[in-house]
Amino acid sequence: MNFSELFKLTGLLSRFSPNGKCLASCVQYRLVVRDVSTLQVLQLYTCLDQIQHIEWSSDSLFILCAMYKRGIVQVWSLEQPDWHCKIDEGSAGLVASCWSPDGRHILNTTEFHLRITVWSLCTKSVSYIKYPKACQQGIAFTKDGRYMAVAERRDCKDFVSIFVCSDWQLLRHFDTETQDLFGIEWAPNGCVLAVWDTCLEYKILLYSLDGRLLSTYRAYEWSLGIKSIAWSPSSQFLAIGSYDEKVRILNHVTWKKITEFEHPTTIANTKTIVYKEVEKSPSAETERLSLPPSRASASSWFSTQSKYDISQVPVSLHHIKPVADRANPKIGVGMLAFSADNCFLATKNDNIPNAVWIWDIQKLKLFVVLEQLSAIQSFQWDPRQPRLALCTGNSKVYLWSPAGCVSVQVPMEGDFQIVSLSWHSSGDSMALLSKDNFCVCYLEREEV
Amino acid sequence: MGDWKTVTVPVLPSDGKNIFQYTSERRISSPGMNSQVLRLPLPSSKSMHTFFSAFCTEENIEQSLSYLDRELTTLGFPSIFAEPRGRELNLISVINCMNELLVLQHKNLRAQEEVEMQHLKLGSDMDHLQNCYAKLKEQLELSKREIVGLQERDRQLQTKNRNLHQLLKNEKDEVQKLQNIISSRATQYNHDMKRKEREYNKLKERLHQLVMNKKDKKIAMEVLNYVGRADGKRGAWRTDKTEARNEEEMYKVLLSDFEQRQKQLLVENAELKKVLQQMKKEIISLLPPQKQKPKERSEDGPVLSDLEEDIGELNKENMWELSCETVREQLTNSIRKQWRMLKNHVEKLDNQVSRVHSGALNDKDVISREDHELETEKLELEIQQCKEMIKTQQQLLQQQLMSPCDDDTTLLLQDCYLLEEKERLQEEWRLFREQKKNFEKERRSFTEAAIRLGLERKAFEEDRGAWLKQQFLSPDQDNRLAKSASRQRKPHCLSSPLSAESWQQTPQSITNNSAASTPPARDSKPNQWEESEGEETE
Numbered sequence: 001m002n003f004s005e006l007f008k009l010t011g012l013l014s015r016f017s018p019n020g021k022c023l024a025s026c027v028q029y030r031l032v033v034r035d036v037s038t039l040q041v042l043q044l045y046t047c048l049d050q051i052q053h054i055e056w057s058s059d060s061l062f063i064l065c066a067m068y069k070r071g072i073v074q075v076w077s078l079e080q081p082d083w084h085c086k087i088d089e090g091s092a093g094l095v096a097s098c099w100s101p102d103g104r105h106i107l108n109t110t111e112f113h114l115r116i117t118v119w120s121l122c123t124k125s126v127s128y129i130k131y132p133k134a135c136q137q138g139i140a141f142t143k144d145g146r147y148m149a150v151a152e153r154r155d156c157k158d159f160v161s162i163f164v165c166s167d168w169q170l171l172r173h174f175d176t177e178t179q180d181l182f183g184i185e186w187a188p189n190g191c192v193l194a195v196w197d198t199c200l201e202y203k204i205l206l207y208s209l210d211g212r213l214l215s216t217y218r219a220y221e222w223s224l225g226i227k228s229i230a231w232s233p234s235s236q237f238l239a240i241g242s243y244d245e246k247v248r249i250l251n252h253v254t255w256k257k258i259t260e261f262e263h264p265t266t267i268a269n270t271k272t273i274v275y276k277e278v279e280k281s282p283s284a285e286t287e288r289l290s291l292p293p294s295r296a297s298a299s300s301w302f303s304t305q306s307k308y309d310i311s312q313v314p315v316s317l318h319h320i321k322p323v324a325d326r327a328n329p330k331i332g333v334g335m336l337a338f339s340a341d342n343c344f345l346a347t348k349n350d351n352i353p354n355a356v357w358i359w360d361i362q363k364l365k366l367f368v369v370l371e372q373l374s375a376i377q378s379f380q381w382d383p384r385q386p387r388l389a390l391c392t393g394n395s396k397v398y399l400w401s402p403a404g405c406v407s408v409q410v411p412m413e414g415d416f417q418i419v420s421l422s423w424h425s426s427g428d429s430m431a432l433l434s435k436d437n438f439c440v441c442y443l444e445r446e447e448v
Numbered sequence: 449m450g451d452w453k454t455v456t457v458p459v460l461p462s463d464g465k466n467i468f469q470y471t472s473e474r475r476i477s478s479p480g481m482n483s484q485v486l487r488l489p490l491p492s493s494k495s496m497h498t499f500f501s502a503f504c505t506e507e508n509i510e511q512s513l514s515y516l517d518r519e520l521t522t523l524g525f526p527s528i529f530a531e532p533r534g535r536e537l538n539l540i541s542v543i544n545c546m547n548e549l550l551v552l553q554h555k556n557l558r559a560q561e562e563v564e565m566q567h568l569k570l571g572s573d574m575d576h577l578q579n580c581y582a583k584l585k586e587q588l589e590l591s592k593r594e595i596v597g598l599q600e601r602d603r604q605l606q607t608k609n610r611n612l613h614q615l616l617k618n619e620k621d622e623v624q625k626l627q628n629i630i631s632s633r634a635t636q637y638n639h640d641m642k643r644k645e646r647e648y649n650k651l652k653e654r655l656h657q658l659v660m661n662k663k664d665k666k667i668a669m670e671v672l673n674y675v676g677r678a679d680g681k682r683g684a685w686r687t688d689k690t691e692a693r694n695e696e697e698m699y700k701v702l703l704s705d706f707e708q709r710q711k712q713l714l715v716e717n718a719e720l721k722k723v724l725q726q727m728k729k730e731i732i733s734l735l736p737p738q739k740q741k742p743k744e745r746s747e748d749g750p751v752l753s754d755l756e757e758d759i760g761e762l763n764k765e766n767m768w769e770l771s772c773e774t775v776r777e778q779l780t781n782s783i784r785k786q787w788r789m790l791k792n793h794v795e796k797l798d799n800q801v802s803r804v805h806s807g808a809l810n811d812k813d814v815i816s817r818e819d820h821e822l823e824t825e826k827l828e829l830e831i832q833q834c835k836e837m838i839k840t841q842q843q844l845l846q847q848q849l850m851s852p853c854d855d856d857t858t859l860l861l862q863d864c865y866l867l868e869e870k871e872r873l874q875e876e877w878r879l880f881r882e883q884k885k886n887f888e889k890e891r892r893s894f895t896e897a898a899i900r901l902g903l904e905r906k907a908f909e910e911d912r913g914a915w916l917k918q919q920f921l922s923p924d925q926d927n928r929l930a931k932s933a934s935r936q937r938k939p940h941c942l943s944s945p946l947s948a949e950s951w952q953q954t955p956q957s958i959t960n961n962s963a964a965s966t967p968p969a970r971d972s973k974p975n976q977w978e979e980s981e982g983e984e985t986e
Contacts, residue, residue, distance in 0.1 A: 083675075085670065091658075180641075
C-alpha cells in the first residue's frame with residue numbers, strides 16, 4: 001500500500017470523477033482537479049464563495065460547485081477551462097443541488113423546499129417541479145439514468161412523481177400511503193421504487209416503475225421504525241435496518257421477509273469470527289534511535305500500532321445505552337451496505353458503535369464481526385471485489401476481505417484523523433478524508 | 449373359663465345345713481324362681497357332705513319326699529311314689545327321675561356353658577367394637593380436621609388465583625389503555641402536524657409569490673455558451689408522440705425485467721427438476737427389489753409401476769421442458785412415495801439392528817449372523833489355502849529360476865510352459881490361413897461372376913435399346929418380335945430386370961472396405977458389386 005502526501009481539504013469535499021481519471025477537491029473557495037495516478041494539479045478554479053457541495057457530471061466533463069449561503073451554483077468545464085457558468089437562485093435560496101444523469105441539467109432545490117428548478121446547459125429552458133418533499137432522500141435517479149422519482153407533498157399527503165430524464169416529461173404521478181415520507185430509492189434494475197415512512201411508523205412501500213403498488217411491508221407498530229435501507233446490487237434483496245437493532249431482508253419475488261439479522265451485544269455462535277483490534281505496544285528498537293530524531297520516526301513513536309486478534313466466542317461487545325428522552329436516539333441499525341458481488345452485507349448497530357457486522361448473504365448468517373477500539377466513522381465496500389474499508393477517526397485505515405483483515409497505519413506526520421473514505425471506481429485506490437486534509441492510498445493487486 | 453368337671457355326685461348323708469348358706473351366698477338366680485331351687489356350680493368335695501345332708505335329715509324324710517314328689521310332678525316327671533299319695537317309693541321311677549334329672553342337669557350345664565361362652569364372646573366382640581368405634585371416631589376427627597385444613601388452603605389458593613387473574617386483567621387493561629393513549633396521542637399529533645403543515649404551506653405559497661415577483665431581477669443563469677447535449681442529438685419538442693414513446697419505453701423496461709426474471713426462474717426450475725429426477729432414480733436404486741412385492745403394497749404397487757411407466761415415458765420426452773401442473777405433481781408425488789418407502793425401509797433396518805443388538809431371538813436375524821460368521825470362517829480358510837498355494841508356487845518358481853542347468857534344458861523347460869499355447873496358436877494360424885485362401889477364392893469367383901453379369905447386362909441393355917428402336921420405327925411387325933424376344937430374355941436372366949431397377953434406385957456408394965478390397969477394375973462398375981452382394985444374400 002502506498003500513501004500519497006497530505007493535501008488540504010475543507011468540508012470533506014473530495015470526489016473521484018466517474019471515469020476514474022481525476023480527483024476533485026475543495027479548499028475553501030478553490031476547486032482543485034488532480035490527476036488520479038500522479039496527483040498533479042490539472043486545473044484550478046476559483047469560486048465566488050465557500051463551496052458546500054461539489055459533484056461531477058456523469059461524463060466527467062463538468063463539475064458543479066454549490067454555494068448554499070450565496071445561493072449560487074458554478075459549473076466548470078474540464079475540457080475548456082475558460083468556459084464558465086453561474087446559476088444564481090437569488091432570493092429563492094439554495095438548499096441542495098445535483099446533476100441530472102445526462103450531465104446537462106442541474107436540479108436546484110430552493111430554500112424551504114419551495115420548488116426544484118431544472119436548469120439546462122444545452123437550451124435556455126427552465127423547468128420547475130412544485131411542492132417537493134423536504135426529506136432526506138427526496139430525489140432518486142435510476143441507475144441507467146432514464147427516470148427520476150421525486151417525492152412531493154401536497155395538502156398534507158405524500159405523492160411520488162416519476163419523470164423521464166430525457167425530456168423531463170411527467171410519466172406517472174401517484175400518492176403513497178405514508179404518513180410522512182422519509183425517503184425513496186430505486187432498485188438497481190430500475191424497475192422498483194422503495195418508499196419508506198418516517199421512523200414513527202415502520203412502513204415500506206414498493207412501487208413498480210409504472211406506479212402500481214407492488215407490496216407493503218410493516219414489521220411492527222408503535223415502536224421506532226426504519227432507520228436505513230439498502231438494495232442489493234442485483235436487486236434481489238432489500239435490507240431494512242430499523243431502530244429495534246434488527247435488519248430484515250425482503251426478497252424481490254414475493255416482497256416478504258426471508259430473514260432477520262439480530263445485533264445482540266453478546267455473540268455466542270461459534271461459527272462467527274470476531275476480530276478485535278488490539279494495540280500493539282510499539283517496539284522500542286534501540287539500534288535505530290538517532291539524534292536528532294527524524295519526523296517520521298517521531299510520529300511512529302507516539303502513534304500506537306494495532307493489529308487484529310481473533311477473539312474466542314462468546315464475546316461481549318462494548319455497547320452504550322442511548323439517552324431515553326431524546327429524539328433520534330443512537331440505537332438501531334444506522335449503516336447498511338451490500339458488497340458489489342452481492343455476497344456480503346455490512347451493518348452497524350448504533351448502540352454498539354465500535355463494531356461492524358458482516359453477514360454472508362449466501363448463507364444468510366453472521367460471518368464476521370470486527371470490533372474496533374473507537375467508534376466507526378464510515379465504511380465502504382470496494383466497487384470491484386468483496387473488500388471492506390473502514391475508518392474510526394484515527395490515522396489508521398482498516399481493510400477486511402474474506403481472506404482476513406488488516407489494520408494499516410497511515411504514515412503521516414502530525415494528526416491525521418480519518419473521518420471518511422471513498423473508493424476509486426477501479427478499486428485500486430481510495431481517498432482518505434479528514435477534517436482538514438486528505439490523502440490518496442494506492443493498493444496493490446495482491447493486497448488483502 | 450376352665451374345664452367343667454363332670455362329677456358324679458354321690459348321695460351322701462352328711463351335714464347339710466351349710467348348703468343353704470352356701471347357695472344363698474352364690475349368685476342370685478332369677479327372682480321368679482323358688483329359693484329352694486338350687487343352682488349348682490361345681491361345689492368342692494368338702495362341701496359335698498354338708499351340701500347333701502342339709503336338705504334331708506332323718507326327721508323330715510317324708511316331708512322331703514313329698515316335697516320332692518311335688519316338685520318333680522310339677523316339672524313333668526312321673527311321681528316317685530308307687531301310688532299317688534302313697535308312702536312307698538317307686539324305686540324305678542325314682543331312679544328314672546334321678547337319671548332324668550342328671551341328664552337335665554347335664555343339659556343345663558352345657559347350655560350354661562354355651563351361654564357363658566357366648567356371653568364372653570359377645571363381651572369381647574363388644575370390647576372390640578368399642579375399640580374400633582373409638583379408633584374410627586378418632587380417625588373421623590382427624591379427617592375432619594384435615595378436610596378443614598385443606599379447605600382452608602383451597603380457599604387461600606383460590607383467592608390467590610383470583611388475585612392473580614385480577615392483576616393480569618389489570619395489566620391487560622393498562623396495556624390496552626396505554627395503547628389507546630398512544631393512538632389517541634398519535635392522532636392528536638398528526639392533526640396538529642397537519643395544521644402546522646397547512647400553515648407552513650400557506651407561508652410557502654406567500655414566499656413563493658414574493659420570490660416569483662422578483663424573478664426577473666436576480667434569478668438567472670449566466671453561461672458563456674450553451675453546451676451540446678451529452679449524446680450529441682438535438683433537443684426535441686414535447687408532444688403526445690413523445691409521451692407515448694416514453695410510456696412505451698417504460699413498459700419495455702418493465703417487460704424486459706420481467707422476462708429476465710422469468711428466464712432465471714425457468715432455469716432454476718429446470719435445474720431443480722433435474723435434481724428431483726436424479727434423486728428419484730437414486731431412491732429407486734437404493735430401495736431393495738422385494739419392497740415392490742404386491743403382497744406388501746398391493747395398492748401402491750401397480751399404481752407405482754404405472755406412474756413409473758408414465759414418468760419413464762415422460763423422461764424420454766425431455767420432461768424438464770414440460771411445466772404443466774399434472775406433470776409437476778406427478779413428479780413430486782412419486783418422489784414423496786419413493787421417499788416414504790425408503791424411509792420405512794431404513795426404519796425397518798434400524799429396528800432389525802436394534803433387535804440384534806438387544807439380543808432378541810429372531811430366527812432370521814440369528815441365523816443370518818451365524819451364517820455370516822460361518823461364511824467368514826470359510827472365507828478365511830480359503831484365503832489361508834490360497835496363500836499356501838501361492839507360497840508353494842512361488843517356491844517352485846524360485847527353484848526353477850535358481851537351479852543351475854545348461855542351456856538346452858533351460859530352453860526346454862522354458863519352452864514347455866508355452867508349448868501347448870504355441871501348438872494351439874499354430875493350429876489357429878493354419879486354420880486362419882485356410883480360411884483366408886477360401887475367402888480369396890470365393891472373392892475371385894464373385895468378381896468373375898460380377899464381370900460376367902456386367903457383360904450380360906451390357907448386352908441386355910444393347911438388345912433392349914435395339915428393341916426399343918425397332919419398336920419405335922416399325923411398331924406392328926416388331927411388337928411380336930419384341931414380345932417373343934422379351935419372353936426369351938425373361939427366363940434367361942430372371943433377376944436382372946428386377947435388379948436393374950434396384951440398381952437404378954440404389955445410391956452409387958460403396959463402403960470403404962469393399963472399395964479397398966476390390967481390385968481396381970471393379971471401380972468402374974460399382975452397381976454390379978452391390979448387385980452381386982445382393983444376390984449372395986438372397
